[in-house]
Amino acid sequence: MRTVRRLRGVVGLGLRTIRGRAGSLGPALAAITGIALATFVVLALLSARNVADGYRDRITARSPVESTSVADAVFTRTVAKVGQQMLTVFAVAGDTDPPPGLDEFPRPGQIYASPALVDEATRNPDLAELLTGRDVRQIGPIGLTDPGELLAWVGVDRGELVNPSGLRGFGTSDALPPYLRETGWMVFLGASAAAVLLVPLALIAGAAGRVNASLRERRLAALRVLGLSRFRAALIPLTELSILAFVGASAGAVVFGLASGVIGDGPVFGVSFFPEDARLTVSTVGSVVAFVSLYTVAVGFLPTLRAVATPTTTRPSLAVRRARRWPMVILVATLLLLTLLAALPEDWAVAAQAGGLYLIQLGFVVGLVGGLSSLVGWVASKTARRATRVETLLAARRLEVDPGSATRYLLGLAVMLFAVIAVGAFLDGLSGAPQFEAEVRAQQYAGGKQLVRVEHVPPGRDLREALGSADVVRAVLPVVDGYDAASGEERSPVLLADCPSLRELARIDIAACPEGPVLIPEPEFGGFVGPDLPEPDPGMSVTFQGAGGEEVTVIPTGFLDLGLEPIDVAGGMVAVDPRAVGIDPGDVDAVEYIAALDPSPEAAERFALRLLGAAPGSRLFVPGEAGISGSRELSWVSRYLGILLALGAVLVFVSVAVVGLQLTVGRPTRALVAIGAPTRVLRRVEMLILMFPAVVGLTIAIGGGFAMSLAAGKTLGVKASLGRPLVVYVVALGASGLLAALGARRVTQAGDSVFEGED
């Protein structure tokens, strides 16, 4: 009871000191801003996780369950790009329960389209082809991943579907795209985001505690003389810290609530989601406020206790303190480990990591926070011994004695940079990884054109006119099945093309076509034309059905290398000039076409949309387009993470820098000014004091970050890229320089005023 009464007394004293601290509101406001921002980011992270979960659940709920046996309904799924977005079209036939968001299972001639698709079609004529001539209905929100999704369920006749799958209902995670099934990269990003967030928060708490203690060191010292223990003296600034933490966390929650209300169902920085997916429960928000408050107090306690024992402003007069070695050892050891993992061959690295990578990452962050100032002090000590310039000597000796004050400015930035580099380099690599490949490969444009292959059913339906009308299409040539007339066995497919058409397909120059039917050789002969190629089998003949249903038999007479990729044509394809055998290609029952397009991604995109409009059940092969499905989500993740990192950066700058700057006011420049040290020397010394840890800390951070991204990339098959992260490094150094210049200006301005009011 007595202890409780004592504690109440101390807390009351803390509350009274807050009320009377008019002159020290700056650090308090900075701390509140930082804590509020941190709370906001935590809530935004949780909200983003909810959105991701909702996204996954919605895809799972509407994904068709494939049937291996005969089913009442069948489907095909086609993905196409519309600008930066992805269009998914399910072509379905038969009769079964409808997928989520649809009133009924689509009948032939019906299309269920998402509102975003209907809206986009008004602006995109190629996309409008999908809706034209069909009974258009809208998909309800429950059937969409997000309000901006482009999705359609098109009803067709069963015979119009190329290689359809049986449909046994809806609701399976088997169809989740690889980036949602392999969640290792999400864990990596989450861990990095946590590092970005929690470390600066700890720094803010520590700095706030130190400032609170330092600002009233005389009062605390007096209370200690009166008999207050160090622990109970620390409770006074700690009470303030608790109140700051609670006020800051509550403010962050309120701002988050307001921001959620304002955003509504509109996209946030281009990221579209349903508001109900993002919503957090009151208990979750309450828990976050409680966690941030408690975390802030917990991490601020030790620095506060230490500050009460040795207030910051008295530290420079102390002797050099021996640097703690163990955090420095952790820092160097984890950096070496990361470098080793990054340098090891892929197989070894993956085996060596075995889940320990995130532990190493944690160790590196701990080492950075605990050991960076010791490392800076150690390097400064070595530098001071060899310094020939007075500025370097003064700066290095100051850092040797008190590396913490200057390093604190940079510590948040260093941790931030570690995360930015690790995540940035990783994301850069991720965008080129097979599971996220977003860009069409450049080699498909070799020869100034791109080729696509279309499979469709039923035979006889002529797509040439519909597809050929687009101005990006240079030629559309039918391919028919060839067979052996005697045995009826399948033979080489037959491409109906005259010599000018073959030139449209070829990626190499064709001087002249052989007379009559020709044999296009296997792709491995690419690059060789003429006599070096093997002769055709003289006994070989290929028969196919002509325009009027009659059988046409041809014997290959020569070879022609078109330099085509295997995906463009089957090897050994026979090319037949239709005029030579008296056929009108427009009348042929073709089930496959090869089209030559302009060499641009837009051409392939427009062709795909036209094809979907004319024959939604067909299949299109575009080289290099295999992995487009992840591009939209990847850009979301990048953007969202970029926003979080930017918020983290603001958090570090606003809070740690402002609180940290407060600590340096009134540093002893008195003697130097009095003996006549030039202002420029003082300014250079202050700049060096800030830039020295910046160069050491940020270089270690970027090294660690890049090694981390390389090591993480090996586990996930991603090759990290250092390009853009290097820009971040340069910007960070520039920001440090700016901070340094500001700090130097303060000292310069202090000038003679440090002597005012003396005897």
Place this chain on the structure above:
Amino acid sequence: MLRALDLRFRYRDDGLWVVDGASLAVKPGEAVAIMGPSGTGKTTLLHLLCGLFLPVEGEVWLQGAQLSAFSDRARSRIRLERFGFVFQFGELVPELTVLENVALPLMLAGRPRREAERRARDQLDALGVGRYGSRRVAEISGGEAQRVAIARALVHDPDVVLADEPTGALDEATSERVIESLVDPTVRGNTALVVATHDSLVAEAMDRVLVLVDGMLKER
């Protein structure tokens, strides 16, 4: 060598005159004490004499040059090369070693570190504190720190040494050693010495004693 004529100074336009018509002349090799109780403006007068503050009225001349005619930068240079300072608490740079502290004025003036440290070592030896060269300021006693401060004030052979309560924080025995360290080399080196003090022990060691009363200097 150092001459001040009718100096007047106040910190704010509407404030009281801290120095009000003080005049002073000090010759090379002469040691002068300025006495007066705390708060009479002794330190402010020293700052006026070295050009750290500019007088509102009056003039300060050093070897024929008027200090207020120079820019702040030039006055800093003059302080660096022509003046030496000793403060009540030493005001040594705590993070530097003793040797580096003494070498500091020379390095600030652009001398190479090796030469500056050689001269600093000689100066420390001359004052009997050479063995503390590699120590930090916090690792030596108050009296030793004050002798290091004197070494710093003398290392660059200044024209004038200004000392502000050099024995204010020391016991009597230590004070005597510090006074001896301060007066002997300045007089021997033909350097002018101005000491602000309220310690009669210090005053007795000086050639002349002036008293600051109501902002004016009077002979005792």
